[in-house]
Amino acid sequence: MLHPTFATPDLTTFCRLDELGLVAVGQLIEPDRATIECRVVEDDPWCRKCGVEGVPRDTVTRRLAHEPFGHRPTTLLVRVRRYRCGHCRRTWRQDMTRAAAPRAKISRGGLEWALRGIVIDHLTVTRVAAGLGVSWSAANAAVLAEGKRRLIDDPARFDGVGLTP
Numbered sequence: 001m002l003h004p005t006f007a008t009p010d011l012t013t014f015c016r017l018d019e020l021g022l023v024a025v026g027q028l029i030e031p032d033r034a035t036i037e038c039r040v041v042e043d044d045p046w047c048r049k050c051g052v053e054g055v056p057r058d059t060v061t062r063r064l065a066h067e068p069f070g071h072r073p074t075t076l077l078v079r080v081r082r083y084r085c086g087h088c089r090r091t092w093r094q095d096m097t098r099a100a101a102p103r104a105k106i107s108r109g110g111l112e113w114a115l116r117g118i119v120i121d122h123l124t125v126t127r128v129a130a131g132l133g134v135s136w137s138a139a140n141a142a143v144l145a146e147g148k149r150r151l152i153d154d155p156a157r158f159d160g161v162g163l164t165p
């Protein structure tokens with residue numbers, strides 16, 4: 001007999017935000033969309049320039065399209081801490097490259113969902129864009145870039161590919 005072990009319900013793991021270095025701290029569910037408020041898990045207090053510990057200064061927000069849940073486009077509203085170095089005056093933001101590439105509008109989880117949708121489920125770009133809640137051109141550009149990155153950056157991409165006569 002199977003005895004599954006249930007854990008306490010947890011939005012962070014359910015939405016795979018832990019894999020992005022984020023933790024869910026709030027949710028806003030609307031009929032046609034959902035927003036998850038997140039924080040970056042890792043502190044990032046050390047000055048990039050001189051290595052001195054910086055002082056948290058304020059917080060900025062960044063919006064990322066994430067994979068949809070229950071056919072609702074789901075947006076991550078990430079609160080990112082900004083630090084200032086008291087020694088050299090440099091300012092910086094918490095590193096969140098695990099969650100998304102710099103300047104990207106779509107989370108790495110959202111990108112993976114989009115790529116799987118197109119390659120495995122044969123969804124159209126229109127459908128993927130609607131799922132992410134972004135424009136067709138934004139979805140198309142992101143999927144092309146991610147597909148290309150994975151093909152080119154993965155030297156093992158042809159492993160196991162056999163030529164059958």
Ligand SMILES: [Zn+2]
Pocket residue numbers: 047048049050051052085086087088089090
């Ligand atoms: Zn510094």
